Structure formats: structure tokens, C-alpha cells
Amino acid sequence: MKEIVIISGKGGTGKTSITASYAYLGGKNIVVADCDVDAADMHLLMKPDFKISEDFYSGELAKIDQDKCISCGKCADVCRFDAIPIINNQYIVDPLNCEGCGYCARVCPTDAITNESLNVGKSYISTTKVGSTMAHAKLGIGADNSGKLVAKVKNEAKKIAEENKKDFIVVDGSPGIGCPVVSSLSGANFVVLVTEPSVSGLHDLKRVYELVKKFKIKAGCIINKFDINKKVTKEIKEFLDKENIVHLINLPYDENFTKAMTIGQTIVEYDQNELSKLVASSWEKVKELVS
Amino acid sequence: MKIAIASGKGGTGKTTLATNLASYLAETQKVVLSDLDVEEPNSGLFIKGNLIHKEDKYKMIPEWIEDKCTLCGICQKVCNFHAVIQLGPQILVFPELCHACFACSELCPTNALPMIPKKMGVLKHFQINNLSFVESRLDIGEEQAVPLISQTQKYIDEHFSEDVIKLFDAPPGTSCPVIEATKDADFVILITEPTPFGLHDMKLAVDTMKELKKDCAVVVNRFGIGNDDVLDYCEKENIPILAKIPNDRNVAELYSRGELVYQKIPEVKQQLENVKDYILKLEEGGRK
Amino acid sequence: MKIAFTTKGTEWDSMMDPRFGRTEFILIYDEEKDELTNFDNQAIEGEAHGAGPKTAQKLFELNPDVLITGNGPGGNAATVLEKAGMKIYIGAGDMSAKEAYNTFKNNKLKKF
Numbered sequence: 001m002k003e004i005v006i007i008s009g010k011g012g013t014g015k016t017s018i019t020a021s022y023a024y025l026g027g028k029n030i031v032v033a034d035c036d037v038d039a040a041d042m043h044l045l046m047k048p049d050f051k052i053s054e055d056f057y058s059g060e061l062a063k064i065d066q067d068k069c070i071s072c073g074k075c076a077d078v079c080r081f082d083a084i085p086i087i088n089n090q091y092i093v094d095p096l097n098c099e100g101c102g103y104c105a106r107v108c109p110t111d112a113i114t115n116e117s118l119n120v121g122k123s124y125i126s127t128t129k130v131g132s133t134m135a136h137a138k139l140g141i142g143a144d145n146s147g148k149l150v151a152k153v154k155n156e157a158k159k160i161a162e163e164n165k166k167d168f169i170v171v172d173g174s175p176g177i178g179c180p181v182v183s184s185l186s187g188a189n190f191v192v193l194v195t196e197p198s199v200s201g202l203h204d205l206k207r208v209y210e211l212v213k214k215f216k217i218k219a220g221c222i223i224n225k226f227d228i229n230k231k232v233t234k235e236i237k238e239f240l241d242k243e244n245i246v247h248l249i250n251l252p253y254d255e256n257f258t259k260a261m262t263i264g265q266t267i268v269e270y271d272q273n274e275l276s277k278l279v280a281s282s283w284e285k286v287k288e289l290v291s
Numbered sequence: 292m293k294i295a296i297a298s299g300k301g302g303t304g305k306t307t308l309a310t311n312l313a314s315y316l317a318e319t320q321k322v323v324l325s326d327l328d329v330e331e332p333n334s335g336l337f338i339k340g341n342l343i344h345k346e347d348k349y350k351m352i353p354e355w356i357e358d359k360c361t362l363c364g365i366c367q368k369v370c371n372f373h374a375v376i377q378l379g380p381q382i383l384v385f386p387e388l389c390h391a392c393f394a395c396s397e398l399c400p401t402n403a404l405p406m407i408p409k410k411m412g413v414l415k416h417f418q419i420n421n422l423s424f425v426e427s428r429l430d431i432g433e434e435q436a437v438p439l440i441s442q443t444q445k446y447i448d449e450h451f452s453e454d455v456i457k458l459f460d461a462p463p464g465t466s467c468p469v470i471e472a473t474k475d476a477d478f479v480i481l482i483t484e485p486t487p488f489g490l491h492d493m494k495l496a497v498d499t500m501k502e503l504k505k506d507c508a509v510v511v512n513r514f515g516i517g518n519d520d521v522l523d524y525c526e527k528e529n530i531p532i533l534a535k536i537p538n539d540r541n542v543a544e545l546y547s548r549g550e551l552v553y554q555k556i557p558e559v560k561q562q563l564e565n566v567k568d569y570i571l572k573l574e575e576g577g578r579k
Numbered sequence: 580m581k582i583a584f585t586t587k588g589t590e591w592d593s594m595m596d597p598r599f600g601r602t603e604f605i606l607i608y609d610e611e612k613d614e615l616t617n618f619d620n621q622a623i624e625g626e627a628h629g630a631g632p633k634t635a636q637k638l639f640e641l642n643p644d645v646l647i648t649g650n651g652p653g654g655n656a657a658t659v660l661e662k663a664g665m666k667i668y669i670g671a672g673d674m675s676a677k678e679a680y681n682t683f684k685n686n687k688l689k690k691f
Contacts, residue, residue, distance in 0.1 A: 011463055044487045044488060101372070142470050185603065199333075217653060388628060388632070
């Protein structure tokens with residue numbers, strides 16, 4: 001069983017469309033994991049049934065037991081996040097400001113403060129429209145994605161893949177360069193970097209590749225909309241050569257990507273022509289490189 | 292007037308709108324644009340001004356003083372983030388994991404972990420005519436965007452008077468950094484695409500703004516592709532649509548070269564005019 | 580020599596866990612005593628952030644001479660292990676612990 005993670009650094013480069021296409025092409029032989037929990041969009045294309053759901057807890061939130069509170073104010077004094085204002089003569093925790101550091105609870109003389117595990121969303125295991133299994137999650141408002149949630153989604157996917165002897169796990173990775181994307185990459189066999197030839201696309205590609213390099217994972221790159229800026233495309237290619245990243249494919253600027261998404265399809269279902277072939281050939285290449 | 296520009300997901304045209312709108316508004320009035328997407332600040336690729344000020348930004352982290360330490364282990368016990376770890380006869384601090392809650396430092400019985408400033412990023416202030424541009428950039432490896440966002444806003448408050456229009460380019464998503472970047476705004480513009488992805492992510496952003504009790508309006512980018520679901524949703528929810536930026540391959544090409552779009556495509560300028568009218572009306576209303 | 584493996588189980592035949600910070604078990608083989616012991620690290624699943632340094636700290640206490648893992652530790656954890664003077668070998672993510680040990684003995688694993 002091999003784990004393939006698709007990441008992009010920058011949003012809007014077509015990462016999810018490509019991941020979903022691979023998920024479609026792989027059919028029942030793969031397990032899908034959507035770790036882009038901040039903007040989890042893959043379900044719009046893979047139509048999972050949200051069959052099994054589970055509350056997800058991450059981090060902590062202080063809670064004050066008003067019966068025990070003697071209003072000494074020590075908690076508010078030590079809080080560096082202004083998260084314990086006085087409202088109607090009561091010390092109340094502001095959940096949007098509380099970082100869950102637990103300092104207040106440690107200084108409370110009457111043990112009125114406890115740290116509660118924070119319910120930040122739900123994780124799901126579903127069957128997709130092609131009959132494959134998909135692990136995914138949904139975050140609540142103001143909740144941060146975390147290495148923990150990503151690890152959870154990936155673990156579920158892995159367990160299922162192992163039990164059912166599937167060949168691949170295809171992971172829609174988290175954006176950015178923080179803890180969630182580290183957790184997305186951890187344990188991967190191959191990374192697909194999706195980028196576009198814009199000044200910001202190249203900039204973000206370099207930033208996120210620094211991370212991939214640290215983990216010493218083999219990587220390939222898809223340049224999406226390669227024809228909107230030939231000059232930057234050339235710069236990206238030079239970067240790929242220098243770093244020994246496999247250039248998987250160039251995809252043209254094509255509104256069929258959006259048209260497919262609009263009716264809830266992946267590009268390989270919607271388009272029967274060149275574009276579809278290009279995406280499919282990149283998937284074949286990835287499979288080859290990973291085994 | 293403070294206006295935040297946000298979006299539920301990345302890549303919908305947030306930076307395009309922020310930079311073009313700021314530049315357009317600055318043709319007739321004083322504007323400051325602040326890039327609060329401190330992990331990936333990209334506005335600066337489109338706005339080139341003269342650097343007039345630069346300062347390092349710091350957050351507080353504990354520093355271990357070996358001589359004072361009795362290795363009691365309290366520091367690592369009270370750290371909920373595993374940023375302080377005892378390793379045999381030494382204490383290790385991981386600055387990127389530290390939330391600067393001060394617990395380890397203040398609860399240390401021998402003052403062996405005083406808090407010291409550590410550089411987390413750089414703030415730069417540029418000027419071109421009426422337009423000021425302030426960007427903050429988090430150093431690679433730093434994970435806490437919130438303190439840098441809040442310090443950048445403080446800089447804006449201290450350096451610009453009430454009558455300057457303040458635009459904030461917020462980070463994408465709906466997590467803590469977004470909340471930090473929008474919570475002081477008088478008004479939030481959400482940018483989206485008329486597609487199922489766009490609609491799904493915009494709904495998350497709208498819910499977040501409701502939770503924060505913020506007035507918001509929508510700008511539709513790449514208008515003409517996709518379907519009408521975004522428009523229908525906004526109508527149902529009574530969210531004004533300020534502008535519809537046409538879907539045009541030229542926009543993508545100009546963006547890819549780091550150029551401002553409205554100077555080359557008149558339809559975009561026209562749409563920005565709508566946004567400007569709305570902002571000016573709001574400002575008038577605010578004054579009354 | 581004491582050798583540590585990041586694994587998904589407690590036996591020689593257990594598969595390696597390619598992850599460092601969030602590994603399920605740490606298997607320790609003491610060559611002199613020919614003894615296999617393990618540490619259950621599954622509680623790490625409950626940690627939102629900082630799994631790397633936490634596991635590295637545990638490893639420090641277990642004090643092996645060599646660590647064999649999959650992708651290798653991230654920056655924070657690497658700092659800890661460096662302090663401990665541990666030798667780290669990577670690229671064993673797809674093997675069983677036994678295979679990983681043999682591959683290591685044949686000098687076929689990459690040094691981190």
C-alpha cells in the first residue's frame with residue numbers, strides 16, 4: 001500500500017480537482033483522504049455518503065465553575081490572551097480568544113477552572129460515488145486545523161486500506177506550511193505538487209518544497225494553466241530540474257475544469273478529450289514512480 | 292473606516308481584489324492596504340512603492356538559564372503545547388510551538404525561564420502617492436500567525452488617522468488568523484467564485500462573519516463561469532453583491548505577471564467603481 | 580548496541596510506522612542481551628501539536644544508540660535527537676521491523 005499526497009502551498013491551483021480525478025481513476029482500488037479540512041471541498045466531487053461520523057476534539061478551552069469562583073481575578077491577571085473578561089460581575093471565558101494554555105486553571109485558588117476538551121468538528125468515513133472509501137472531516141468556525149486532525153483522517157484511511165488490501169491512499173493535503181501540512185506529509189511515499197505559473201505560485205511552491213525536502217519524500221510536479229505565463233513556466237521547470245523533482249505534466253488553462261466542477265464531476269468524467277488524457281497520463285506516471 | 296477582504300478558501304482572487312481596489316481608491320483618496328496573510332503575503336508582488344519603514348516584529352518566548360534551574364520539571368508539566376521539554380539535565384524550548392502564555396516562566400520557582408523577545412517576522416511600510424502599503428511576513432518555521440497579525444493592526448492604528456480608508460487582505464479560511472484579521476473591521480468583503488467550491492467555502496465564511504457579528508458583502512470573481520447558486524444564496528441571505536468581476540483569461544495572465552488588472556481591463560475598473568461607491572456611502576452613513 | 584524502531588506493533592514481524600512523531604510504538608532491540616522490548620506511544624494521538632518533540636523526549640529516556648524510522652523526524656524532533664547524539668537511519672517505512680534491522684545491518688539504510 002502506497003500513500004500519495006497532493007499539496008500546493010497556494011490555494012486555487014487545482015489541487016482538489018486533480019486529487020479527485022486521481023480518486024476517480026483509481027476507483028475502488030484506492031482509499032481517499034481529504035486532509036484539506038480548512039476548505040474541504042472534495043466531497044463536492046466524490047459525493048461521499050457521510051455514513052459514519054464521530055465528534056472530533058482538539059485542544060482545550062478553559063471553563064469557570066461560577067459556584068466555586070470567588071472572583072479573585074487571578075485567572076484574568078495571568079491570561080495573556082484577554083480571554084477572561086468580566087461580564088455582569090462574573091469572570092467568563094471568551095471561547096474565541098482562549099488559547100487553551102491552561103495557565104488560569106493552574107493559578108485558581110479554588111479549583112474553579114477546568115480545561116475542557118474542545119469539540120472542533122466531525123470526522124467521517126464514507127463511501128464515494130465510485131464505491132471507494134473516503135476519510136474526511138469538517139471543522140467548526142474559528143477552529144484550527146491541526147496535525148492531530150490530519151493524522152486522524154489519514155490513520156482511518158490507512159487502516160481501511162490495510163484491512164482491505166488496497167494499493168493506494170490518495171491524500172488531498174493541507175494548505176500552508178504549518179503543522180497540518182507536516183502531518184499530511186508524514187508517512188507519505190510520494191508527493192504531487194500542483195502549481196501555476198504566476199509570481200505567487202512559484203513563490204509558494206518553493207516555500208512548501210522546503211518542507212517536502214526535509215522529509216526526503218520523492219516528489220513530482222504538475223504545472224496547471226502552464227500557458228498563461230510561459231516565462232514563469234520556464235522558471236518553474238528550471239526549479240524542478242535543479243531540485244530533481246519529476247515534471248509530471250503541463251495542463252493548459254481550460255474552463256472545462258470549472259465546468260466539470262460546476263456539475264459535481266471530476267475533469268476525467270466530464271472531458272473525453274485531450275485534458276482528460278493528460279490528467280490520466282499523470283496518474284499513470286505517479287503510479288509508476290511510486291511502485 | 293476599516294474594511295477586511297476575506298474568502299473561505301485560497302485562490303479565489305482575494306489578493307487581486309485587495310490590490311486593485313486599494314490602488315483604484317488611491318487615485319482619489321488616502322488609502323492604506325495591509326497584507327495580513329502573514330504566512331503567504333502576496334500583495335507586495337502587485338504593489339511596488341518606496342520602502343519608507345521596516346521593523347522586526349517579536350514575540351515573547353522563555354529562555355532557559357541553566358545556572359538558576361533546579362530541574363524540577365514544572366515548566367514542561369505546565370506547557371500545554373510541548374514547547375518546553377526536559378531532556379535529562381537540560382531544558383529545551385521550541386519557539387515555534389510556544390504560544391507565549393507565560394505559564395512556564397511565571398510558575399518557575401527559581402526564575403530560570405525569563406521571557407525574552409524573539410523575532411517572528413518583519414513589517415514593511417511602502418508608499419506610492421496616496422497609497423500606503425504595509426505587509427508583515429512571518430519567518431519560515433514560525434507557526435503562530437495571530438500575534439503578528441495583531442501587531443500589524445496596531446501599527447496601522449498608530450500610524451494612520453481616522454479618515455484614511457484601511458483595507459486588510461485577510462488570510463484565507465475560517466480559522467483563528469482570519470478571526471484576528473477581521474475582528475476589528477467595520478465591514479467585510481467576501482470574494483468568491485460562482486462555482487460549487489466557491490459557494491461551499493463562501494458559506495463557511497459567511498457563517499464565521501455572522502458569529503463575529505460583522506456586516507459583510509460579496510464580490511463575485513470570474514463571473515460568467517459556473518452557475519447562479521452563489522447569486523441565489525446571497526439573495527436569500529440578504530447579502531449585497533457589490534461587484535461581478537468578469538471571467539477573463541486576461542485577468543489570469545495579468546495576475547500571473549504581477550500586474551494590476553483594472554488598468555488594462557475597463558470592465559474590471561467599472562466593477563471596482565461599484566465597490567468604491569458602496570464604501571463611500573457606508574463611510575458617509577458612518578459619519579452621520 | 581540498542582536499536583529503536585518506529586513501528587505499528589510490538590513484534591519483529593510488526594510493520595514499521597513511517598512516521599516519527601506520531602508513531603504507534605517504539606520497539607527497542609538490545610543486541611547484547613538479545614532482548615526485544617517496546618513502548619506504547621499511542622497516547623500521542625491525543626496531542627494536537629508538538630507530537631515530534633514529545634516522542635523524541637520519550638526516545639531520549641529510552642536511550643538507544645540508533646533510531647530506525649521511515650521519513651525521518653521533523654525539525655523540532657531532530658533538534659532533540661541531535662542533542663542526544665543518536666544516529667538516525669531512514670527509508671525503512673515499508674518494511675517489517677525485522678527487515679528493517681537486517682537492511683540496517685547490511686548498511687543499506689540511508690543516514691538522516
